[in-house]
Amino acid sequence: MNPPWDARFEVLMREALRLLEPGDPLPPDLRTTDYGLDSLAMVELMLGIEETYGISIPDDLVRPQLFSTPETLWEVVDELHDAQGSSAVG
Amino acid sequence: MYSRDSGTDRAQGAALAALKMSPRAVAEAPGLALTAGGGLTEPAPSVCDAVTAHASHCPDRVAFVDGSGGTTYGQLQDRVSRLRTLLLDRGCKPGDRVAVSGPRGLNNLVSFLALESLGATYVPVDRTWSAERLSRIFAQTECAYVLTHETETEGACGSPAPTLLQAAATTNVELLETAEAARHEPSPLPWGPLPGGDRQARYVIHTSGSTGTPKGVVVEHRGMANHLRHMVDALAVTSADVVAFSAPPTYVVSIWQMLAALSAGAAVAVVDDFDAAHPRRLLKALDEHRVTIVQLVPTVISLVVDELRRRGSDHPLPKFRWLIATGEELRPQLAGRVLDALPGARLMNAYGMSECSDDVAQHVVQRADVRRWRLPVGRPIANTALHVFVEQEGSWRPARSGEVGELFVGGLPVGGGYIGAQGPRSPSFFRDEVDPASPTLRLYRTGDLACIKDGLAFYLGRADRQVKVRGVRIELDEIESLLRQHPSLVHCAVTAEAVQESHHLRIHYVAAEDVTPKTLQEFLDMRFTTVLPVHWVRLKEMPLMRNGKIDYRALAAEKLT
Numbered sequence: 125m126n127p128p129w130d131a132r133f134e135v136l137m138r139e140a141l142r143l144l145e146p147g148d149p150l151p152p153d154l155r156t157t158d159y160g161l162d163s164l165a166m167v168e169l170m171l172g173i174e175e176t177y178g179i180s181i182p183d184d185l186v187r188p189q190l191f192s193t194p195e196t197l198w199e200v201v202d203e204l205h206d207a208q209g210s211s212a213v214g
Numbered sequence: 215m216y217s218r219d220s221g222t223d224r225a226q227g228a229a230l231a232a233l234k235m236s237p238r239a240v241a242e243a244p245g246l247a248l249t250a251g252g253g254l255t256e257p258a259p260s261v262c263d264a265v266t267a268h269a270s271h272c273p274d275r276v277a278f279v280d281g282s283g284g285t286t287y288g289q290l291q292d293r294v295s296r297l298r299t300l301l302l303d304r305g306c307k308p309g310d311r312v313a314v315s316g317p318r319g320l321n322n323l324v325s326f327l328a329l330e331s332l333g334a335t336y337v338p339v340d341r342t343w344s345a346e347r348l349s350r351i352f353a354q355t356e357c358a359y360v361l362t363h364e365t366e367t368e369g370a371c372g373s374p375a376p377t378l379l380q381a382a383a384t385t386n387v388e389l390l391e392t393a394e395a396a397r398h399e400p401s402p403l404p405w406g407p408l409p410g411g412d413r414q415a416r417y418v419i420h421t422s423g424s425t426g427t428p429k430g431v432v433v434e435h436r437g438m439a440n441h442l443r444h445m446v447d448a449l450a451v452t453s454a455d456v457v458a459f460s461a462p463p464t465y466v467v468s469i470w471q472m473l474a475a476l477s478a479g480a481a482v483a484v485v486d487d488f489d490a491a492h493p494r495r496l497l498k499a500l501d502e503h504r505v506t507i508v509q510l511v512p513t514v515i516s517l518v519v520d521e522l523r524r525r526g527s528d529h530p531l532p533k534f535r536w537l538i539a540t541g542e543e544l545r546p547q548l549a550g551r552v553l554d555a556l557p558g559a560r561l562m563n564a565y566g567m568s569e570c571s572d573d574v575a576q577h578v579v580q581r582a583d584v585r586r587w588r589l590p591v592g593r594p595i596a597n598t599a600l601h602v603f604v605e606q607e608g609s610w611r612p613a614r615s616g617e618v619g620e621l622f623v624g625g626l627p628v629g630g631g632y633i634g635a636q637g638p639r640s641p642s643f644f645r646d647e648v649d650p651a652s653p654t655l656r657l658y659r660t661g662d663l664a665c666i667k668d669g670l671a672f673y674l675g676r677a678d679r680q681v682k683v684r685g686v687r688i689e690l691d692e693i694e695s696l697l698r699q700h701p702s703l704v705h706c707a708v709t710a711e712a713v714q715e716s717h718h719l720r721i722h723y724v725a726a727e728d729v730t731p732k733t734l735q736e737f738l739d740m741r742f743t744t745v746l747p748v749h750w751v752r753l754k755e756m757p758l759m760r761n762g763k764i765d766y767r768a769l770a771a772e773k774l775t
Contacts, residue, residue, distance in 0.1 A: 142749055143732045160735065162747055163491035164684065167517060170492075186495055188488050 128152060129198045132176050137194050140169040152195035166191050173197075179204045216254040216436070216597060216626065216653060227655025230645040233603075233622075239611040243601060243648040246612040247624075248666055252596025254626070258412040258439030262331040264477045265291055266403065275453065277476060278320050279503050280484045285320055287479075290327075293320075295400035297328035297392060302401065304359065304390065308333030308409035311355045311418065313387075314463070315339050315378055316363035319484050321392050322463045323472050325361050326417075328395075330435075333409030334358075336417040337430070338463040341375035344740045348381035351420060351428050354634040357385075363392040412436040415630055419466045419568040421687065430633035431466075436653070437571030438469060440626045444596040445474040448562075448576060449507055449536050455480040458500060458508040460490045465685075466568040467509060467540055475507075490514070493521035500532055509538040509564070511685035512715035516548055522555045531558060540564045540573075541685025542715050543673060550584035565591035565673055567687075569642065569658050570627040574598050575671050590670040597626035599649060600671050601657075602664050613665065620677055621664035624649055628656040681710040681717040686744045688719070693738070693746070697721065700737050702729040705756040707764045708748075719748040722769050724756050 127134060127150065138144060143160035161169070169191070174180055181190075181204065191197055235243070265287065268275065273288030285293075306312065312334050314325045326336045337355055339348060341364060352360070360382050364374045373379070374389060382389045408414070416435040420428045445451070457475040459482050461468040475482045483503035489495040490510075496518060500508060510518070515537065522531070537552060537559050544563045552561050566573035577583075577592025594600045603610040604619040613619035624646045631643050646657040663674040679690040690708045697706045706723040723734070731750035739745050757768040 142747065143735055145731060159732065160747065162745060163488060164513070164747070167492055183494050183498055186492055 128195065129202070133173075133194075133198060133201065136169060136172045136176060137197075139172070140165050150194060152198075153193050156191055156193060161191060169197075173201055177201060177205050179208045216252070216256045216258070216440075227645055227652070230643055230656065231641065232647050233610055233644040233657060233659075234608060235603075235610045235647065239609070240647050243603075243612040246601070246614070246666070247648070248594050248600040248669065248671055249625075250594045250596055250598055252440065252444065252626075254436075254440050254443050254597060256412070257408065258436040259443075259477075260330055260408050260435075260439075261442070261473045261477050262294060262327045262405070264479075265294065265327060266405070268476075268479045272453075272479070275479065276481045278323060278482050278484070279456070280319055281486075284481075290320075290323065290476075292400055293324045293395065294327040294331065295403075296398045297324055297395040298331050298401040298405075299398040300390070300395045301328055301332055301334070301359075303398070304388070306332055306334055306358065309335070309414065310358040311335040311337050311415075313337045313339045313352060313355070313357045313360040314362075315341050315360060315374070316392070318459060318461075318463045318468065318486070319363070321363035322459075322468070323476070323482065324395075325363070325392060326472065327476075330408075330416065331401075331405050333414060335415045337420075338417070338468070339378075339420070340462065340464050341378050342745075343377065345377040345380040345384070346740065347428055348377055349384045350634075351430070352381055352385040352387050354428070355418060355430055357387055360387055360389045361392055362389060408435065412439065417469060418633060420464065421568065428634055431568040432630035432633060433466075433469075433568065433571045434630050434654075437627045437629055438473075440597050441571050441573060441595065442470055442474050442477050444573075445470050446478045447596070449474075451475065451478040451480050451507070453479040455506045456483050456504050457481070458483055458485050458503075458505045460485040460496075460508065460510065462487065466566075466572050470572060471509060493517040497521060497532055500534060504533060506534050507536040507538070508534050509540055511541040512539050512544050512548055513542065513684055515539055515544075515552060516715055519548070519551045519555045531556065534559055536560055536562060538562045538564050540566070542682045544579075544589055545715065546584045546586055546589055548715060549579050549589055553579070553581060553584065563589050563591060565671075566627075567658075567660065569629050569631075569660075570598075570623050571629055572627075574623050574627055575600060577670065588672055588674070591664075591673045592670055594625075594671075595627070597653070599624040599652070600664075600666070601648065602666050602671075616665055616667045618663055618665045618674060621660045621662045621671070621673075623658045623660060624652055624654075624656070626653050628654045628658045681719075683710075683717050683719060683746065685716075688717075688746065690719075693719075693721070693742075696738065696741055697723070697734070700729075700734065702727050703734075705753075705764070707756060707766065707769055709766060709770045711770065719746060720751055720769075721748050722751045722753055722756070722772075724753050 141159040269287040269291035276284045277287045277290045278285040329336045362374045412435040415432045416438045418430040459471045489499045561579040563577045564573045565575045575591040577590045601622040602613040602619040604613045642659045644657040646652045693708045704724040710717040757765040759765045
C-alpha cells in the first residue's frame with residue numbers, strides 16, 4: 125500500500141521519529157509521541173518541512189495536535205503546499 | 215545584614231566531614247577565592263509577606279498573566295489565603311513536606327506561597343513520572359499531602375493523573391485538590407513571622423540519583439531568599455517588569471521565575487511547554503505578555519536567534535530587556551549572535567545548581583567577551599564564595615590564578631543536602647573550614663572544572679562523565695548501570711556527542727533476544743526524571759580494548775546510519 129505522502133515527507137518523518145526503526149512501517153495513524161517525537165524534535169521537523177516544501181506553517185496551526193500523527197501533519201503540509209507552493213516561486 | 219555567625223543553627227554544617235586540606239592551604243584559600251557580600255536581612259524575608267504587602271497597597275496591580283487573562287495581587291492573595299485555610303484545616307504543620315503536581319501556572323505560585331506561609335516545604339513533582347518513581351518520592355520525602363491542580367487544565371478528564379492516584383494510594387498519602395480551596399474562607403491576617411525560621415527547608419528539587427533512585431535536593435529558605443533578592447537587584451526588577459515562567463516547575467530555575475517578580479511587585483507570565491520550545495510561538499507569547507525578562511537554555515536561545523534572523527528587519531524586535539542563559543554552557547559564538555540579533559537586550563550567563571539554591575555565579579556578557587575562547591560564568595552572587603581547589607596527593611589546595619581545578623561553593627546558597635539515594639558516591643557536602651564565619655558552614659563540591667582569572671570564574675567542563683542534555687544534568691554511568699538491569703541486554707555503553715549547545719546521547723547495546731528501542735526507551739523513561747532523547751544503536755558485539763574495557767573511542771567514532 126502506498127503512503128498518502130511523498131518520499132521527502134517520509135524521510136523527514138522517519139528522521140524525527142528516533143524510536144522508529146528503519147525497517148518498521150510508518151502507518152498514517154502512528155502516535156508520534158510514542159516514537160520519540162518530543163517538543164524539540166517537533167521544532168526540527170517543522171523547520172525541515174518548511175525548508176523542503178518552501179512553505180510557512182502559520183503560527184496558529186502550530187499546536188501539539190498538528191504533530192499527533194503523520195497523517196494530521198501531512199494534511200496541513202499538502203494543503204499549504206498547494207496554496208503557497210506556486211506563489212512562493214519567483 | 216545577614217549575620218555571618220549564628221551559633222547552633224550551624225550545627226548541621228559543623229557535623230559534616232571537613233575537606234582534607236593542610237593548615238597552610240586553609241590559610242591561603244580565602245585570598246584566592248572569589249567572594250561577594252550582600253544586604254539580605256535576617257531573618258530572610260518571606261515571599262508571602264511581600265505578596266500580602268503588595269495586595270494591600272496596590273490590590274489591582276497584575277501579579278500573573280496566562281493565555282486566559284490576568285490575576286491581580288488582590289486576587290492572588292485571596293487564593294493563597296483560602297488554600298492556607300484548607301491546609302490548616304487538614305493539620306498542615308511547619309516542616310511538613312507537600313508534593314505539588316500540575317501544569318505550570320497560577321496554582322504553582324498559590325501552592326508555594328500557601329505552604330511557605332505555614333512553614334511547610336514545597337516539593338514539585340510531575341505526573342508524567344512513573345507511578346513507581348512518584349511512590350518512591352512520596353515515601354522518601356515522607357510527604358504529608360499531595361496538592362494537585364491537574365483537573366483545571368483543558369483536556370484533563372476531571373480527575374488526577376493515574377500515576378499520581380496510584381502512587382498516593384500505594385504510599386497512603388492524601389491527595390488534595392487545590393481547587394477545593396475556593397470553598398474555604400480566607401485565613402485572617404496577620405500571619406506572623408515564618409514558622410520555623412529561615413533555616414527551614416523551603417523546597418525540594420528531584421534529580422535522578424544513582425541506579426535510578428530519585429534524589430531530593432533540599433533548599434533552605436535563606437538560600438532561596440538570598441537568590442531572589444540577588445536577582446531583583448542584579449536585574450533591577452521593578453513593578454513595570456514581566457518575568458517569564460517558562461521552565462517546568464520541577465526544575466530549580468522555575469523558583470525564581472515564579473517568585474522574584476512577586477517579591478518586587480512585578481508580574482509573572484506563564485509560557486507553556488509547547489510554546490517554550492517553538493521559537494515562533496515563544497516570541498509571540500513573550501510579545502503578547504509584554505515579557506521584559508526571560509531565561510532560556512542555549513539550545514532554545516539558538517533557535518530564537520535563527521528565527522529573528524529569518525524574520526528580517528521589518529518585524530519589530532522583542533521587547534525584553536534581559537535574556538538569561540542557563541542550564542548549558544553558553545558559547546561565545548552564540549553569545550555574539552544574540553548581541554547582534556537583540557541590540558536592545560542585555561545577555562546574562564548564569565551558572566548554578568539545585569544543591570546551591572540555583573545560581574552561584576553570573577556574568578553580563580559584553581561585546582569583548584565574544585572574542586574569548588570561553589565566556590566567563592563571572593562573579594559570585596551575593597553572600598557566596600567560589601573556590602577552585604586542586605587535589606594533590608590526597609589533599610586539596612587552592613588553585614593559583616588561572617590554574618584549572620574543581621569548583622567549590624561556600625556561603626549562604628549552599629543547601630541542606632539530599633533526601634534519599636546517597637549511593638556509594640563520594641560526598642558532595644563538606645564542612646567549610648575556609649570561612650569559619652559562613653552562615654551555613656557548608657562547602658559544596660560541584661564536580662565542575664573551573665579556573666579563576668582576573669576576578670572572574672570560568673567553567674571548563676565536568677570532572678566526571680556528566681553531560682547536560684537540554685539543560686538537564688545526566689550521568690552517563692548512571693544510564694549504563696540502569697540499563698544493565700534490563701534482562702535482555704548483554705552490554706551497553708552510552709556516548710555523548712556535543713552538538714551545538716547540547717549533547718546528543720547514543721546508547722550502544724548488545725541484546726540477547728529481540729528487544730526494540732521502543733521497549734528499551736520505555737524501560738529508561740520509567741526510571742528517569744526526564745525523558746532522555748537518545749538514539750539507540752544495536753551492535754552484534756561491543757568493541758573492547760585489550761584490557762577488556764569498553765572502547766568508548768571506537769563507539770564515539772561510529773557514525774549514525
